[in-house]
Amino acid sequence: MDWITVLRSLQSDFIKRLTSGCLLHCQTEGQYSEITIISGERLKILREFCWQMAEKYKRVSPVRDVFISYLKGKLGEEVVKERLADLITEVDYEKRIGGDGKTDFTMTSNPGIGIEVKSRYGSIDKVRWSISAEEVEKNSAVVCVLIQEEVNEAQSEYHLFLAGFLPTQMIKLKTGRISFGIEQLLYGGGLRGYLENLQCSPNYQDKQTSNSESIYQVPHNSLTKSSLYSVKNAKISSPSKQLNLIYIKLGDECSEKGQYHAAIINYNQALQLYPYDADIYYKRGLARYQLGDYEGAIADYTQAIKINSHDADAYYNRGNARYDLGDYEGAIADYTETIKINFNDADAYYNRGNARCCLGDKQGAIADFQKATSIYYTEGNLAKYKKVKESILDLEIEESLDILNF
Structure with a gap:
């Protein structure tokens, strides 16, 4: 639809x-x-x-x-x-x-x-x-x-x-x-x-080139796999909810096309109708992050967590934004919350390990990297498995050099 x-x-x-x-x-x-x-x-x-x-x-x-x-x-x-x-x-x-x-x-x-x-x-x-x-x-x-x-x-x-x-x-x-x-x-x-x-x-200047098909129509497959919303399958109870779904769907399509400013505009409209929807804050946070607005992204992820304290993705992505701002302790705290909710999140272990490296906690980093490699191997993700194994080897070499006190 x-x-x-x-x-x-x-x-x-x-x-x-x-x-x-x-x-x-x-x-x-x-x-x-x-x-x-x-x-x-x-x-x-x-x-x-x-x-x-x-x-x-x-x-x-x-x-x-x-x-x-x-x-x-x-x-x-x-x-x-x-x-x-x-x-x-x-x-x-x-x-x-x-x-x-x-x-x-x-x-x-x-x-x-x-x-x-x-x-x-x-x-x-x-x-x-x-x-x-x-x-x-x-x-x-x-x-x-x-x-x-x-x-x-x-x-x-x-x-x-x-x-x-x-x-x-x-x-x-x-x-x-x-x-x-x-x-x-x-x-x-x-x-x-x-x-x-x-x-x-980008096509607004070409609006007269074809009257047979509207360029503003949203494709049926415009939603990402992780989206919680589907206009086609939703049981809609009110006009405001229908309009809310339209804005969310348009925002999702803009995000998929890399039009993050436009996506934010649509998510803003959706939030005016339903200001307590954690998923919309999360989506807007992702768009803001892509634009380099890490503080804005953190604010959105935080709001999403206030509404749904068990949102592992919001903690994880807030951790990424904090890491990019150099707040490694804050990032570690968020990755830790992610792991509490999803114990097998290999990416969270890996990123927490990187944050610990930045703070000089090499032993903590190695422990996180080892956990990440174990999960990646079980999942069959050999590319990430090899990447993290190299990180472990580099840290172990550094530790050996530190002990030798050259």
Whole structure:
């Protein structure tokens, strides 16, 4: 099951909840929310701007019509601004003669990635959004907003729903314009993750080269063998859990491709939904370690151990990070905890032996190396067996020289 399929499933659930009024609501900027409420001073500022635009373009249409049109658009843009925050940059209307140039926002880190916002008022079973061929060409995503109240000069409060989004690469135009209903959109909770991965993808500039296959679809075999998560096999009980699984799966794929910055972004999103998941901290720690952020990796491994004190891999990898920082005593302590949980972890014995060498404990190092060689031999890992045997021989020679006191 790919992430597009999951977002479509989540969208079906969202439509049912939209009908019943059971929606996710968060007022924190930058966090996902299915509903946004605009009123008071914020609405007053929007109205003043839209009247200015109406006066500016009154020769095109009646002033009131221009005002209503602009206010619909600005209300939708406010929803996207609040939800995506610093991830996007708003287009400056004053610098664009005739409007926004078919793009409402660009990615802050990459102005070449455009986002178009479409706002509509109507009932969910009838309302439709539309996009032109030019808008498809200039943007990477179209975000659809549903306005609950009819837009007019006197309305004091608006309830707006983030109805969903579509990657423009998924849109196939047979004419100059296409329209779609809410059931054809992807769930809005996946928008941030989609955009963050888009800006990290080396293929984002080629989005128009093929409309037959989405480059953002996660392959079925993208999870590593050790992953604890599988969207295909998971018994999913809530939309937030489904979204959490999507972020984890995207993070895993990015890690496999060596895109560790992108992986961290996805794991961050997963942790916002489930902050007590030890495995996500562990995965993010691995990504941070690969980027040379050993202290960040240690912090993540430590958090994973706080949640699951029997996580041998977290102790082992924290030991590696401490070793790389020169904290040999800390590394030894972690390798020792690893061995307590998994007595036959040859790598832990070998690495603890290396740390003991660095502290001048040659006898302790030899004992660890001998234990490691015994396990490697039993496992049939002859390459590591020979490597550690050489380390033992070198240490024994050094010890002999020390005793002779040359």
